[in-house]
Amino acid sequence: MSAPISQRLQRWFRPRRGWVIAVPLLWLTLFFLLPFGIVLKISLSEAAIAIPPYSAIVNVGAETVSLVVSFSNYLFLMSDSLYVAAYWGSLKIAFVATLACLLIGYPMAYAMARAPAHWQLVLLLLVMLPSWTSFLIRVYAWMGILSNNGLINNTLLWLGLIDSPIRMMNTNFAVILGIVYAYLPFMILPLYANLTRLDGSLLEAASDLGSRSFNTFLKVTLPLSKGGIIAGSMLVFIPAVGEYVIPELLGGPNTVMIGKVLWEEFFNNRDWPVASALAMVMLALLLIPIALFHRYQSRELKE
Amino acid sequence: MTQPMTLTNPSTDIRHQLPAExxxxxxxxxxxxxxxxxxxxxxxxxxxxxxxxxxxxxxxxxxxxxxxxxxxxxxxxxxxxxxxxxxxxxxxxxxxxxxxxxxxxxxxxxxxxxxxxxxxxxxxxxxxxxxxxxxxxxxxxxxxxxxxxxxxxxxxxxxxxxxxxxxxxxxxxxxxxxxxxxxxxxxxxxxxxxxxxxxxxxxxxxxxxxxxxxxxxxxxxxxxxxxxxxxxxxxxxxxxxxxxxxxxxxxxxxxxxxxxxxxxRMVAEFVGTVNLFAGEIVMDEADCCVIDSPELGRRIRIDHGISTPADERGVWVAVRPEKTLLSLEQPKGDFNWAAGTVEDIAYLGGLSVYYVRTEQGHLVKVSLANTTRRSERPGWDDEVYIHWDERSAVVLRD
Amino acid sequence: MRKPSFTTVMLILGLLFLYLPMLVLVFYSFNSSRLVTVWAGFSGRWYIELFRDQQILNAVWTSLRIAFFSASMAVCLGTLAAFVMVRFGRFRGKTALSSMVTAPLVMPEVITGLSLLLLFVHMAQLIGWPADRGMATIWIAHTTFCSAYVAVVVSSRLREVDLSLEEAAMDLGAPPVKTFFQITLPVIAPALAAGWLLAFTLSLDDLVIASFVSGPGATTLPMVVFSSVRLGVSPKINALATLIILTVSLATFLAWYFMRRSEAKRRIAMRMQQEG
CATH class of the missing domain: 3.40.50.300 (P-loop containing nucleotide triphosphate hydrolases)
Known part of the structure; x- marks a missing residue:
C-alpha cells in the first residue's frame, strides 16, 4: 500500500478509463457520424457513368489539387416539382399519421397506466408484442384486408351494403392506416412510461380542490405528460417521413413519399449524388424533430 | 463485558432534556x-x-x-x-x-x-x-x-x-x-x-x-x-x-x-434545544460576570468570569430547558429570572415541556421530569416565574 | 357492472385494431385456395410448400445468423456505452456520445442505409475492405443501430442500480474491472437479456438497411418476403407470418410466465420472513 504502487496503478488505470470510453465512441463515430459526412460529400459531386457512379470532388493533378464542388444536385431538387411534392407529401402524411397515433394511443396508454398493477405488465406485453413480430408482415396483412377483393370489400358486398368494391388499396388512406398500425406501439410505450410515473395523489389533490375530471386532465395530466407526447410523436413522425416499405406496398401512383423517391433514385436510376442530396435535405428537415427528441431523451436519462 | 447503554431511555425522543449529566x-x-x-x-x-x-x-x-x-x-x-x-x-x-x-x-x-x-x-x-x-x-x-x-x-x-x-x-x-x-x-x-x-x-x-x-x-x-x-x-x-x-x-x-x-450558538442550537437571551456584558471579573439582557428584562449573573475583549460585549446566554426552573412565587434576588404566563404545555410522558411567554414577549422552554403521577403543576395561562441557577447558563458567541 | 370508462373502451378497441389483422393473416394461412381472400376450406399445404422453399429456408438461416451476431455485439457495445454514460461522470465527448446513442432510434432507415453503403464503398476504395458486401456489412450496420436500443434499455436499468453496490465491492477490495464483472453485470443481467432479445428481433426484422448494405451474396428473410409480397398476396407468406407470430407469442408468454413466477416466489419468501 505504499505510494509508488498506488501511483503506478493509477497511471495504469487512467488510460484504461479512456479506452472504455473510446470503444463505443469510435464505433459510433466510424459507422454513424462519418457516413453522414460521406453522404454530404457525394451529394456535392456530379453523377457519372462509373463505378462508383459519381465524380470525385478532389482531383489530384500533377501539380495541383483542385476541389470541384457542385450544388447542381440541390438546384435540381429545387427545380423539379416531383421532389418538392415528395417532401411535402411525406411531411403531410407523417403528420396526419402521428396525430392519429396520438389520438388513439393516448387514451390507450392512459387506461394502461390506470389499470390494476398486475394487469399492467400483461397489457404492456400485449401492446408491444406486434412490434416484435415483423414489420413487413404486419404491413402485408393490410394488403389482404384492403384490396378490391379483400376482406372488407368482400364482407360489404356480401352484406349488400355496396354494389362495387370501394378502392382502399393504393391510396394515401392506406398508407396512413399502415403507418398508424405499424407505429402505434412506439407511441404508446413512452406515453405509458410517462403516465405511470404521474403521481396519483396529484389527481386526487386536483379533485379535492374542486376540479372536475376533464378539467383535471387538461390542467394537470396533459401538461405533465408533455415529455411523453413529444417522445412518442417524434418516434412516429421521424421514421414515418422517411418510410419506404409502407408507401411501396400500400401506396399508389399518387403517393409520393421521399423515402420511396430516394430508393428509386438510388436503386433504379443509380443516381447516387441525387439520392445523397435527397437524404441531406431530408435530414435538414428532420433536424428540429430529432433535436427535440434528443433533448427529451437526455432529460429522461438524467432523471 | 461492558454494557453501558442500558441507561438510555428508548421511550423518549428528547433524551438530552432529561437531567442526564x-x-x-x-x-x-x-x-x-x-x-x-x-x-x-x-x-x-x-x-x-x-x-x-x-x-x-x-x-x-x-x-x-x-x-x-x-x-x-x-x-x-x-x-x-x-x-x-x-x-x-x-x-x-x-x-x-x-x-x-x-x-x-x-x-x-x-x-x-x-x-x-x-x-x-x-x-x-x-x-x-x-x-x-x-x-x-x-x-x-x-x-x-x-x-x-x-x-x-x-x-x-x-x-x-x-x-x-x-x-x-x-x-x-x-x-x-x-x-x-x-x-x-x-x-x-x-x-x-x-x-x-x-x-x-x-x-x-x-x-x-x-x-x-x-x-x-x-x-x-x-x-x-x-x-x-x-x-x-x-x-x-x-x-x-x-x-x-x-x-x-x-x-x-x-x-x-x-x-x-x-x-x-450554532452548536448549542443544533445539539438539543436551548433558550437564548441576547445581552451585553457589563461586568466581567475572575469569579463572576454580569450581563445586561433587555430580552430577559433583567440582568444575568454567571458564576465565572469569561475574559472577553473590551470591544466584543454582545453575547448570547444559553440555558437548557431542563436547567430552567419554573415556580409560582417570585424568585429571590435581582438576577436570572423573568415573569411570564404559561402559553402551552406539551406532555411527552417522561417529561413535560412548558412554553412560557415572558413579559418581554420572549418564549422560554422549560422541561420538567414527570416524577410523580398527576401532581399539582402550573396549568395553561397561569402566571409563573422562570429562573435558573447561576451555574446553569453558558455564554456564547455567534 | 360499472360503465366502462372512455379510455378503457379505447384500450380494448386499440388492442382489437392491433390484433385483428394478424388474426386474419393466421386464418387465411390455412386456406386451401391460392386466392388469399376467398375461403376454400382448411388445408396445411402452404406450410408444406413453405418448408420446401429452399430460398426462404436459406434466407431464414442467414437472417438468424446475422441477428445472433448483431445482437451479441450490440449488447457488448451498447452496455459499454450505457455504462460510460451513466457511471463515468463528465468527460470529453460525452455529449457527442449521448447524441450518437439516441439519434439512431429515430433516424429514417433510408438515410442510415444509404450512408452506411456509401461508407462501405469508400472503405473498399481506400483500404480494400469490404471487397464484397454481404453478411459482414449487414452485421456492422445492424450492430450499429441495435446498440443504440441496447444502450437505452441498459442505461435505464443501470440508473436504478444503487451506486453504493459498486462502491461497496471496491471498498471490500475488488478493483474496478472485477467489480464490473462480479457486481454490475449480474445485477443488470435481466436488462442485458431484454436488450439482446430486442436487438435480435430488430435485426431479424430489418429490410431497408439490409437492402442497402447487402451484396449479392447475402439475402435476408425480409428481403425475400418483400420481393414476394411486392408482387401481391401469397398464402405461403401467410404461413410464414403465422409461424413468426406463433414464435414471438410463445417467447413472450414464457418470459411473462417466468417473470410472474419469480415475482410470486419473492412475495412468498417475504411473507415467510415476516411471519418467521
Whole structure:
C-alpha cells in the first residue's frame, strides 16, 4: 500500500478509463457520424457513368489539387416539382399519421397506466408484442384486408351494403392506416412510461380542490405528460417521413413519399449524388424533430 | 463485558432534556477505558471542492485507536464528503489523510484497510448472506477453509447464524443491517466507517440497533468513524463527536462537552434545544460576570468570569430547558429570572415541556421530569416565574 | 357492472385494431385456395410448400445468423456505452456520445442505409475492405443501430442500480474491472437479456438497411418476403407470418410466465420472513 504502487496503478488505470470510453465512441463515430459526412460529400459531386457512379470532388493533378464542388444536385431538387411534392407529401402524411397515433394511443396508454398493477405488465406485453413480430408482415396483412377483393370489400358486398368494391388499396388512406398500425406501439410505450410515473395523489389533490375530471386532465395530466407526447410523436413522425416499405406496398401512383423517391433514385436510376442530396435535405428537415427528441431523451436519462 | 447503554431511555425522543449529566459522564467514562491514546488516523488540512463549491474546508482531525467517533451535521455540512474521502471514493483537493502514519489520500478504495457500512447497506442482491460476507475475503484470496470459518464467526457475532443461505431481499431491515455490519467487519479493517448507520430503520428499531451495534463494535474493538445527522444517535454511540457545518468542524469533544459546553450558538442550537437571551456584558471579573439582557428584562449573573475583549460585549446566554426552573412565587434576588404566563404545555410522558411567554414577549422552554403521577403543576395561562441557577447558563458567541 | 370508462373502451378497441389483422393473416394461412381472400376450406399445404422453399429456408438461416451476431455485439457495445454514460461522470465527448446513442432510434432507415453503403464503398476504395458486401456489412450496420436500443434499455436499468453496490465491492477490495464483472453485470443481467432479445428481433426484422448494405451474396428473410409480397398476396407468406407470430407469442408468454413466477416466489419468501 505504499505510494509508488498506488501511483503506478493509477497511471495504469487512467488510460484504461479512456479506452472504455473510446470503444463505443469510435464505433459510433466510424459507422454513424462519418457516413453522414460521406453522404454530404457525394451529394456535392456530379453523377457519372462509373463505378462508383459519381465524380470525385478532389482531383489530384500533377501539380495541383483542385476541389470541384457542385450544388447542381440541390438546384435540381429545387427545380423539379416531383421532389418538392415528395417532401411535402411525406411531411403531410407523417403528420396526419402521428396525430392519429396520438389520438388513439393516448387514451390507450392512459387506461394502461390506470389499470390494476398486475394487469399492467400483461397489457404492456400485449401492446408491444406486434412490434416484435415483423414489420413487413404486419404491413402485408393490410394488403389482404384492403384490396378490391379483400376482406372488407368482400364482407360489404356480401352484406349488400355496396354494389362495387370501394378502392382502399393504393391510396394515401392506406398508407396512413399502415403507418398508424405499424407505429402505434412506439407511441404508446413512452406515453405509458410517462403516465405511470404521474403521481396519483396529484389527481386526487386536483379533485379535492374542486376540479372536475376533464378539467383535471387538461390542467394537470396533459401538461405533465408533455415529455411523453413529444417522445412518442417524434418516434412516429421521424421514421414515418422517411418510410419506404409502407408507401411501396400500400401506396399508389399518387403517393409520393421521399423515402420511396430516394430508393428509386438510388436503386433504379443509380443516381447516387441525387439520392445523397435527397437524404441531406431530408435530414435538414428532420433536424428540429430529432433535436427535440434528443433533448427529451437526455432529460429522461438524467432523471 | 461492558454494557453501558442500558441507561438510555428508548421511550423518549428528547433524551438530552432529561437531567442526564451523571448518566452521560459515567457512560463515556466506561467507554473511554478501551480507547487508547495512540493515534490511528490523522486528517491534515483536507479540503474538497466540487465545481467551485467548497464541500469540505480545511478539516483537521485526529482519530484515536479504539474509539467511536461521530461526525454530526445537517445535510450539506460536508460530513458525507469527508467520509467518502476516508473510504477513497473521493480524492481530497488539498491535504492528507494518514492511516497508521502512512499517507493514503491517493490510495484507491480497494487497497485501503478501511471498510464501510453503507446507508443503504449495499448488500449484493444476487448473493446470499454468506456470499456477501465472504466477498471481501475472496478478494484477499484467503484459503477456502479460512473464509468459511471467518464467515461463520461473523454470522455468530451479529446473531444471524440461521440466515447464511438467505438472499438480501428475504431479510428485514434490522437483519440487513447486521449482515452489512458483518460484511464490513469480516476483513478485520483497521478502521470502520458507518454512513448514517440507522438511516434506513424505523424509530423503534433504531434505538434497539444503536445499542446492539455499539456492543458488537466494542466486542470486536474496532476503531469506527460514523456520520449522522441525528444528534441523539451520535451521542448514544460515540465516544467523541465532531459537529460539522458548511464544511467546517465547529467543535470536537465528548457528548458531554458539546452538550454542556457548546463552542458557539450554532452548536448549542443544533445539539438539543436551548433558550437564548441576547445581552451585553457589563461586568466581567475572575469569579463572576454580569450581563445586561433587555430580552430577559433583567440582568444575568454567571458564576465565572469569561475574559472577553473590551470591544466584543454582545453575547448570547444559553440555558437548557431542563436547567430552567419554573415556580409560582417570585424568585429571590435581582438576577436570572423573568415573569411570564404559561402559553402551552406539551406532555411527552417522561417529561413535560412548558412554553412560557415572558413579559418581554420572549418564549422560554422549560422541561420538567414527570416524577410523580398527576401532581399539582402550573396549568395553561397561569402566571409563573422562570429562573435558573447561576451555574446553569453558558455564554456564547455567534 | 360499472360503465366502462372512455379510455378503457379505447384500450380494448386499440388492442382489437392491433390484433385483428394478424388474426386474419393466421386464418387465411390455412386456406386451401391460392386466392388469399376467398375461403376454400382448411388445408396445411402452404406450410408444406413453405418448408420446401429452399430460398426462404436459406434466407431464414442467414437472417438468424446475422441477428445472433448483431445482437451479441450490440449488447457488448451498447452496455459499454450505457455504462460510460451513466457511471463515468463528465468527460470529453460525452455529449457527442449521448447524441450518437439516441439519434439512431429515430433516424429514417433510408438515410442510415444509404450512408452506411456509401461508407462501405469508400472503405473498399481506400483500404480494400469490404471487397464484397454481404453478411459482414449487414452485421456492422445492424450492430450499429441495435446498440443504440441496447444502450437505452441498459442505461435505464443501470440508473436504478444503487451506486453504493459498486462502491461497496471496491471498498471490500475488488478493483474496478472485477467489480464490473462480479457486481454490475449480474445485477443488470435481466436488462442485458431484454436488450439482446430486442436487438435480435430488430435485426431479424430489418429490410431497408439490409437492402442497402447487402451484396449479392447475402439475402435476408425480409428481403425475400418483400420481393414476394411486392408482387401481391401469397398464402405461403401467410404461413410464414403465422409461424413468426406463433414464435414471438410463445417467447413472450414464457418470459411473462417466468417473470410472474419469480415475482410470486419473492412475495412468498417475504411473507415467510415476516411471519418467521
Amino acid at each position: 451523571q448518566e452521560m459522564s459515567s457512560t463515556t467514562g466506561k467507554k473511554s477505558s478501551r480507547v487508547q491514546k495512540e493515534t490511528l488516523m490523522e486528517i491534515r488540512r483536507v479540503s474538497k471542492r466540487f465545481d467551485e463549491a467548497l464541500a469540505v474546508d480545511d478539516v483537521s482531525l485526529t482519530i484515536r485507536r479504539g474509539e467511536i467517533f461521530a461526525l454530526l451535521g445537517g445535510s450539506g455540512s460536508g460530513k458525507s464528503t469527508l467520509l467518502r474521502m476516508l473510504a477513497g471514493f473521493e480524492k481530497p483537493c488539498e491535504g492528507q489523510i494518514l492511516l497508521e502514519g502512512k499517507d493514503i489520500s491517493r490510495t484507491p478504495p480497494y487497497e485501503r484497510a478501511i471498510n464501510m457500512m453503507f446507508q443503504s447497506y449495499a448488500l449484493f442482491p444476487h448473493m446470499t448472506v454468506a456470499e456477501n460476507i465472504a466477498f471481501g475475503l475472496k478478494q484477499d484470496k484467503l484459503p477456502k477453509a479460512e473464509i468459511r470459518e471467518r464467515v461463520a464467526e461473523m454470522l455468530k457475532l451479529v446473531h444471524m447464524e440461521g440466515f447464511a443461505k438467505r438472499k438480501p431481499h428475504q431479510l428485514s431491515g434490522g437483519q440487513r443491517q447486521r449482515v452489512a455490519l458483518a460484511r464490513s467487519l469480516a476483513k478485520r479493517p483497521s478502521l470502520l466507517l458507518l454512513d448514517e448507520p440507522m438511516g434506513a430503520l424505523d424509530k423503534k428499531l433504531r434505538t434497539e440497533m444503536q445499542l446492539e451495534v455499539v456492543e458488537i463494535l466494542e466486542r470486536v474493538g474496532v476503531t469506527c468513524i460514523m456520520v449522522t445527522h441525528d444528534q441523539e444517535e451520535a451521542m448514544t454511540m460515540a465516544d467523541r463527536v465532531a459537529i460539522m457545518s458548511d464544511g467546517w468542524i465547529v467543535q470536537v469533544g465528548s457528548p458531554v462537552d458539546v452538550y454542556e459546553s457548546p463552542a458557539n
